[in-house]
Amino acid sequence: MDSKIEVVVVSSGAIGAGLGLLEIRKKERSLSELQAVASIGQNHLMDMYNKYLAKKGHFAGQVLLTQEDFNSRRRFLNIRYTVNALFKFGSVPIINENDSVSTEEMKCGDNDRLSGLVADLTDSEMLVILTDVEGVYDKKSEVVKKVENAVDIDRLKAFCGDKACEESTGGMVTKLDAVKSAVHSGIECVIADGRKKNVIKDIVLEKKEIGTHFVAAGRTLTARKRWIAFSMKPKGKLVVDKGAEKALVKDKKSLLPSGICNVSGKFSKGDVLEILSESGKALARGLSNYASGEIQKIKGKKTAVIKKQLGYKDYDEVIHRDNLVILG
Numbered sequence: 001m002d003s004k005i006e007v008v009v010v011s012s013g014a015i016g017a018g019l020g021l022l023e024i025r026k027k028e029r030s031l032s033e034l035q036a037v038a039s040i041g042q043n044h045l046m047d048m049y050n051k052y053l054a055k056k057g058h059f060a061g062q063v064l065l066t067q068e069d070f071n072s073r074r075r076f077l078n079i080r081y082t083v084n085a086l087f088k089f090g091s092v093p094i095i096n097e098n099d100s101v102s103t104e105e106m107k108c109g110d111n112d113r114l115s116g117l118v119a120d121l122t123d124s125e126m127l128v129i130l131t132d133v134e135g136v137y138d139k140k141s142e143v144v145k146k147v148e149n150a151v152d153i154d155r156l157k158a159f160c161g162d163k164a165c166e167e168s169t170g171g172m173v174t175k176l177d178a179v180k181s182a183v184h185s186g187i188e189c190v191i192a193d194g195r196k197k198n199v200i201k202d203i204v205l206e207k208k209e210i211g212t213h214f215v216a217a218g219r220t221l222t223a224r225k226r227w228i229a230f231s232m233k234p235k236g237k238l239v240v241d242k243g244a245e246k247a248l249v250k251d252k253k254s255l256l257p258s259g260i261c262n263v264s265g266k267f268s269k270g271d272v273l274e275i276l277s278e279s280g281k282a283l284a285r286g287l288s289n290y291a292s293g294e295i296q297k298i299k300g301k302k303t304a305v306i307k308k309q310l311g312y313k314d315y316d317e318v319i320h321r322d323n324l325v326i327l328g
Contacts (some may be wrong), residue, residue, distance in 0.1 A: 005204060008083065008093045010118055011049070012111040015099055017041030038099030041297035049094050051199070061091040064098035070117055070231040071272075073224075083122050117231050120185040127182045128203055129175050130194025135212035136160070136172065147214045152182045179214050181230040186219035221325065229285050229325040234274040236265025236292055245277050246274035248284055249326055255286065256318040259304065260299040267292045273319065289315040 015034055017024055018041025026034070042064070049060040053286070065081065069075045086093045095118055097111065112129065117125040135143040139159050147153055153176050160172040172191075179189045190203050192211025202208040221229065244259020255275065268271065268291050275284040290298070295318060297309045307313040 002255050006087050008095060008118060008122055008124065009049075010095045010111055010115040011045060012096065013045055014038040014041040014096060017044045040094065040206065041270035042100065045096075046094065049092070053092055057090070059089065059091040061086040061089075061093045063067070063093055064100075065095060065114070066098050067233055070121075070227075071233070073227060074256060076121060076227060077090075080121055080123075110174050112174040112178040113181075116182045119182050120226055120230060124187055125190045126204065127179070127187050128200060129176065129189070129191045130180065130199065131172075131191060132193065132195060133219075134193045135170075135191050135210075136176070138254045144212050145209060147212060148178050150183065150217070153183075153214070183214050183217050185221075185230065186216050188216040189214035208252050225325045228272060228287060228323065232272040232285075234265075234285060235267035235271035236263065237274045237276055238263055238295070239276050239278060239280060240283070245283060248275065248324070252321065254321040255269045255319040255324065256303055256316065257298040257301050257318050258303070260295065260318065262293055263295045263299055265292060275319070282327050285324045285326055289318055289320065 015026065015038045018037035018039070021040055021044055024037075035231060042062075046060055046062050046134065053060050063086075065079065083093050095114070097114055114193070115127060115129060118124075135145075136147075136156050137159060138144050138156070145155065147156070157173050157176055159292055160176065179191065182189050190211050190213050192199055192203060193305065196202075196210070199210060203210050237263035238255070238260050240255065240259045241261055244255060247253040247259065248255060261278065263322050265273075266290060269288060271288055272285055273288050274282055275286065277283055288295070294310055298318075301309065303313075303316040306316070
């Protein structure tokens with residue numbers, strides 16, 4: 001921040017810090033015990049951040065999030081307003097998963113995914129993910145210096161071991177998933193060794209070639225559609241036939257019930273669904289106009305019979321084009 005660059009820190013380690021303070025191990029601990037451990041550890045983490053930021057005349061602003069904060073568009077935007085206000089006060093937002101209340105259903109997944117979500121939420125220009133290796137390695141165990149497109153990101157996953165320590169939840173594959181979403185949102189990304197002195201300064205200010213650099217794609221999606229595609233977790237899946245696949249992907253049409261072959265998951269109107277081809281390929285994501293039980297009754301049928309099947313008809317489309325994002 002001394003360089004007039006606004007910095008958001010996505011920090012993990014609340015459970016790890018709590019385990020250390022309590023001198024206990026994570027193994028065989030119940031969910032409620034781990035939530036309590038996270039509550040203790042989170043305070044310790046913030047004490048440490050405040051201690052070091054105070055030396056530079058800054059405050060730490062704690063923001064604890066769950067997946068529910070990203071599922072609601074209003075809450076999503078409120079987080080952005082809060083972060084912007086923290087910048088005005090000269091504070092550094094320290095963001096973490098709210099492990100003290102999160103259940104599996106509410107979890108963002110891991111801090112790698114959370115960092116990608118926060119980068120887009122805050123309209124960041126760059127996402128730097130720090131780890132304990134020099135970058136992403138290729139099949140020859142050499143660091144890949146630059147990645148130009150999302151296809152190459154998927155190829156790199158094949159070379160990644162994905163083991164994490166007992167207290168962590170991520171690995172290199174989850175980092176690449178976060179990067180893929182971020183570059184699609186127009187955000188430049190770097191994965192580098194966080195143990196190196198001045199690593200962030202060297203990457204951001206000095207523009208040094210450190211770690212693996214991922215080139216940002218041009219922003220082709222609106223902020224709202226990026227929210228649908230990347231911020232929300234799908235609550236269900238729809239399998240569509242080849243005719244519907246062509247209508248969605250090539251003809252840019254809405255999804256009608258006649259093209260739906262199968263429905264899975266229990267979801268409500270307004271939830272995000274993942275749309276798959278008959279071969280299982282992920283085609284799109286979108287906001288559903290109908291609940292799972294309703295779609296079960298109208299799948300494969302013409303729009304003209306929706307009212308007869310349900311007793312009412314709110315929409316012709318199961319997912320309208322305005323609420324649909326094609327993947328890839």
